[in-house]
Amino acid sequence: MASAEEASALVQRLSQLSTDLTAAERENLKFLLSMAAGGVLSGHAQKISEGLRESALGTAQHSLPKLLAGAREKFPTGIVFYGRGPFLSDEDLAALDQESRGCRPRAERFLDHYVVSGAPVAREISLSPTIQEFLTENVGSITPTRRANYLYYDEPGLGIDPHVDKDEFSLNILTMLEHRASNQGRSELILHPPDQEAVHLHLKAGESLVFFADSVTHQRTRTVADEEIRLVSFGYRTLGGTHE
CATH class of the missing domain: 2.60.120.620 (q2cbj1_9rhob like domain)
Known part of the structure; x- marks a missing residue:
């Protein structure tokens, strides 16, 4: 299972990556993260451990607003x-x-x-x-x-x-x-x-x-x-x- 530090580092790497992407590429990355989060929330990841599911979900959810920045950080619930x-x-x-x-x-x-x-x-x-x-x-x-x-x-x-x-x-x-x-x-x-x-x-x-x-x-x-x-x-x- 990924540690909290490893998950946080991955979120930051994804955020940094997004600054070098075109709008279309960033939209594709956002879609993949959305699919990952949605899959866990919908119960489609039952074959992996609960800890890994939570880590994957947290990474995807934290990464989504990081891709877009702007005013989003003022509204933690969205x-x-x-x-x-x-x-x-x-x-x-x-x-x-x-x-x-x-x-x-x-x-x-x-x-x-x-x-x-x-x-x-x-x-x-x-x-x-x-x-x-x-x-x-x-x-x-x-x-x-x-x-x-x-x-x-x-x-x-x-x-x-x-x-x-x-x-x-x-x-x-x-x-x-x-x-x-x-x-x-x-x-x-x-x-x-x-x-x-x-x-x-x-x-x-x-x-x-x-x-x-x-x-x-x-x-x-x-x-x-x-x-x-x-x-x-x-x-x-x-x-x-x-x-x-």
Whole structure:
């Protein structure tokens, strides 16, 4: 089993390596680390010892934010904000709710959930000065990616295994539009920050999570019968980090 010193040294070597990589190469390295962390968290590494699993998980989780630097170190859980966001008005939420309902028939399945990308109302709101001012005040300079997705989990068994997001959603605003729970259980969003207990989140309608989705492993547990979830996700990139 790798010692704590060896694991820490590996994290630093990966961080240093990332400074010499192109954006595409760094994205590939991030993907490999995400797969490693996700595999351990999903229970796909049962054939190796518990100590080695913990060491591998810790190394992958610590390395992810190191690859990207910037404002991430100020937010050890990856969470910038959680709750009813001051950056979305009641009118914004009503418009997003209405558009997401209308878009559902054309949603396409992506892995284990359904997605609609680029709907006009969602895209316009994602570019609003109010959101950009809030993000700049909290994390520094950002740039919108014009990525706005409606996400649907409205069949039994839908969800997302532990992962990190691509650059388009490096800083993610995830807003719940509707969560109709079932008597049989309730899907939840789980974040897995390094060296901390998992963070279990249950967004209510109108509440948002702002987090560094490219550097903290996260998942949505599986839906059950009669459960329906609709969310909207806005993607941004931070600027000015040492690796960005």
